[in-house]
Amino acid sequence: MYRRDRPIDPDFQPTEFLYVRCRAEDIEGEHLSPLSVKFPDWSVNREKCGQPQDVLISRWPTWGIAAFQVRDVPPSLTSVGNVTYNFRVEHVPDEDNYAHSEIRTYRGPIHHQDLNSPPKLVKKDFRYALSQKTSIVRQCQS
Amino acid sequence: MKTLEASEETSELSLLRRRVKEIERLVDLLPDWNSYGADPPSATAAEAAISAVRHLDDMELVPDRIVPSAEGGIGIAFRNGLKYADIEFFNNGEILALTANNGERIEIWPVGQGSEEIKHSLSKIRDYINS
Numbered sequence: 061m062y063r064r065d066r067p068i069d070p071d072f073q074p075t076e077f078l079y080v081r082c083r084a085e086d087i088e089g090e091h092l093s094p095l096s097v098k099f100p101d102w103s104v105n106r107e108k109c110g111q112p113q114d115v116l117i118s119r120w121p122t123w124g125i126a127a128f129q130v131r132d133v134p135p136s137l138t139s140v141g142n143v144t145y146n147f148r149v150e151h152v153p154d155e156d157n158y159a160h161s162e163i164r165t166y167r168g169p170i171h172h173q174d175l176n177s178p179p180k181l182v183k184k185d186f187r188y189a190l191s192q193k194t195s196i197v198r199q200c201q202s
Numbered sequence: 203m204k205t206l207e208a209s210e211e212t213s214e215l216s217l218l219r220r221r222v223k224e225i226e227r228l229v230d231l232l233p234d235w236n237s238y239g240a241d242p243p244s245a246t247a248a249e250a251a252i253s254a255v256r257h258l259d260d261m262e263l264v265p266d267r268i269v270p271s272a273e274g275g276i277g278i279a280f281r282n283g284l285k286y287a288d289i290e291f292f293n294n295g296e297i298l299a300l301t302a303n304n305g306e307r308i309e310i311w312p313v314g315q316g317s318e319e320i321k322h323s324l325s326k327i328r329d330y331i332n333s
Contacts, residue, residue, distance in 0.1 A: 081237060085269050088279065088286075094300070095269055095277035095288060098238050120237060183273065184290070184298050184310050192305040 061114050063158045068151050069108065074131035077107040078149065078161065081115040081123045084200040092126045094191035099183045100165035100172050106151065109159035112197055125198035132193035133163055137186055139179045143167065147186070163190075221255040221268060228270050241274035244293035250315065251276040251291045257321045263328045280331050287327040289313065289320075299323045301330045 080103070086096035105115045112125050136146045146166045154160045165172040172178060231242035243251075251268070255278070258265060266281040275292040284304040291297050297313035297320065308330075313323045 083236065085267075086236070088267070088281075093267075093269065093277075093279065095279060095290060096236070096272050098236075098240065098272040103238055123237075180292070180296055180298055181310050181312070184300060185307060187273075188300060188302060188307050188310075192302075 061110055061117070061157055061159065063153045063155050066153070066158055068153060070151060072106070072108075072130045072149050072151075074129065076130045077112075077127050078104040078130065078163075079107070079112045079115050079197070080104050080126050081120050082126050082196075082200070083123060086126075087124060087196055087200075088191075090195060092191050092194040092196070094184075094188040097187040097191050099187050100147075100163070100178065102163045104149075104161050104163065105157070105159040106149075106161045109151075109153075114157070114159055122201040124196055124200040126194045127197045128190065128193045128195070132190065134186060134189050137182050139182050141179070143179075145172075145178050145182055218255065218259045221258075221265075222252050224268050225251045225255065225276060228268075228276055231270055235270060236272055238272065240270065240272045241293060243270050243274070243276045243291075246295050247271075247275040247291040247293050250295070250297060250320065251278060253317050254278060254289060254291070254320050254324060257317075257324050261324065261328055263324065263331070280327060282331045285331055285333075287331055289323060289327065297323075299327060301327065 086093055116123055130149050133147050136144050138144045148164050150162055150164050152160055152162045225248050228243045229248045265278045267279045269277050271277045271290055277288050277290045279288040287301045289299040295315055299313050300310045301308040313319055
């Protein structure tokens with residue numbers, strides 16, 4: 061899972077799985093609770109560069125794992141003020157986690173970090189929509 | 203009979219107290235409690251959430267869960283079969299509510315920070331969840 065000078069791989073297939081760790085309290089039925097989805101720039105691990113359980117290394121061995129596919133990320137949402145925000149999955153490898161990726165928010169070509177924060181209504185809409193696409197691939201261990 | 207009524211009152215009071223304690227405990231979460239950088243709930247979020255659970259107690263609406271929000275704050279969620287609703291109290295004082303059915307979002311609306319506005323939105327959630 062160490063990067064070891066490997067390059068950024070920008071190619072994501074729509075069916076590629078993305079993984080996040082979760083606590084028991086984060087799980088609502090068969091999905092991640094919308095209240096537990098972070099926005100924007102949510103960190104995930106990509107399937108192409110590792111195993112689902114890599115998200116548990118090494119501090120969270122008893123946590124669960126939620127998964128969703130790249131195609132589950134809403135491509136865009138439009139605010140009440142008619143501003144469209146686009147969402148992309150990008151490979152952002154860490155030195156100790158080559159699979160690290162982020163779901164990033166853009167307004168046109170501009171990453172959200174250079175913008176005012178997207179409206180809360182857009183955030184909440186995104187968080188709910190994505191939460192419903194998640195599945196729990198590993199339950200928390202007691 | 204009087205004893206039974208008193209017992210029921212005590213039980214209800216305990217339930218409200220338990221929910222308030224639950225919220226107060228959330229404020230003690232450490233930064234990065236979810237390992238993805240989430241802030242612990244603020245006192246502002248907790249005060250608003252406590253106001254909400256007092257209203258819930260009055261309107262006999264039972265939350266499914268009271269949890270910290272990954273966005274910083276406290277969420278109170280409700281479920282009845284396929285119907286889902288939540289109200290989220292953010293650390294900066296903003297409040298949003300959502301209703302959904304079978305995974306499809308129905309409505310999202312901003313909630314004013316006053317007690318009556320919170321109560322109004324909870325009534326709306328109750329009517330939706332119980333419909």
